[in-house]
Amino acid sequence: AQSVTQPDIHITVSEGASLELRCNYSYGATPYLFWYVQSPGQGLQLLLKYFSGDTLVQGIKGFEAEFKRSQSSFNLRKPSVHWSDAAEYFCAVDRNQAGTALIFGKGTTLSVSS
Amino acid sequence: KAGVTQTPRYLIKTRGQQVTLSCSPISGHRSVSWYQQTPGQGLQFLFEYFSETQRNKGNFPGRFSGRQFSNSRSEMNVSTLELGDSALYLCASRSSGQVTGELFFGEGSRLTVL
Numbered sequence: 001a002q003s004v005t006q007p008d009i010h011i012t013v014s015e016g017a018s019l020e021l022r023c024n025y026s027y028g029a030t031p032y033l034f035w036y037v038q039s040p041g042q043g044l045q046l047l048l049k050y051f052s053g054d055t056l057v058q059g060i061k062g063f064e065a066e067f068k069r070s071q072s073s074f075n076l077r078k079p080s081v082h083w084s085d086a087a088e089y090f091c092a093v094d095r096n097q098a099g100t101a102l103i104f105g106k107g108t109t110l111s112v113s114s
Numbered sequence: 115k116a117g118v119t120q121t122p123r124y125l126i127k128t129r130g131q132q133v134t135l136s137c138s139p140i141s142g143h144r145s146v147s148w149y150q151q152t153p154g155q156g157l158q159f160l161f162e163y164f165s166e167t168q169r170n171k172g173n174f175p176g177r178f179s180g181r182q183f184s185n186s187r188s189e190m191n192v193s194t195l196e197l198g199d200s201a202l203y204l205c206a207s208r209s210s211g212q213v214t215g216e217l218f219f220g221e222g223s224r225l226t227v228l
Contacts, residue, residue, distance in 0.1 A: 036219075043118070043204055043219035044157075090157065100147050100208060100217065101170045104157035 002027045004093050006105035013081050014113050021076040021108050023091030032094035033074045034102065035065055039087045047089075050074060061085070086112045116141065118220035120205050126226045132193040135223045139186050139207030146188040147217065148180060151202040160203075163188055192225075200227045 003026045013019050032051050036044040048059025055067040065076045088107045095101035119138040127133050139146050148160040159172040163182035180190040202224050206217040
């Protein structure tokens with residue numbers, strides 16, 4: 001069965017420092033992968049997605065993610081974190097390859113210190 | 115363009131009651147999905163509707179049901195509420211015809227069961 005693991009429950013990063021959030025997935029075929037962000041009291045916003053092709057994908061707000069098939073990973077990165085990036089981040093894999101039935105990881109809460 | 119609208123935003127029910135939540139997708143979007151978000155289980159897929167037909171379903175008991183109307187608006191219903199049904203219920207819509215399209219989420223309906 002498909003699953004998504006986000007090993008880090010909570011991460012604190014200093015403002016201006018780089019960020020990497022880890023995501024590992026379990027899926028038999030080529031996965032469709034997503035990163036979403038959720039601010040308190042808000043719904044989820046798509047940061048970026050990977051379906052095929054270039055393994056380094058660019059998203060909104062300066063985020064990028066790299067798909068590594070050999071490691072079953074899809075880690076999210078940002079070179080310089082801003083205080084407004086504090087939120088909860090979710091990695092997801094598409095259950096039916098139509099982008100509608102997503103299996104989410106448990107999320108990583110990002111805190112940004114000044 | 116208005117986003118995904120969910121009503122009510124907050125509600126409190128007691129065990130044994132039933133509840134109906136409403137979701138209005140982005141104009142032109144014909145696919146509506148529902149997710150349950152809890153601290154313990156995270157985000158879990160409930161079901162997806164497209165053109166008034168349920169085409170995907172998650173692993174939830176029959177107490178959870180939904181429907182979609184001809185204008186693409188969707189409702190979900192939970193009968194015989196249990197304490198464990200307390201959660202944030204998120205609705206997401208996607209435009210039809212896109213296999214790899216983005217899911218747009220509403221801000222959710224927060225249900226508390228006492």
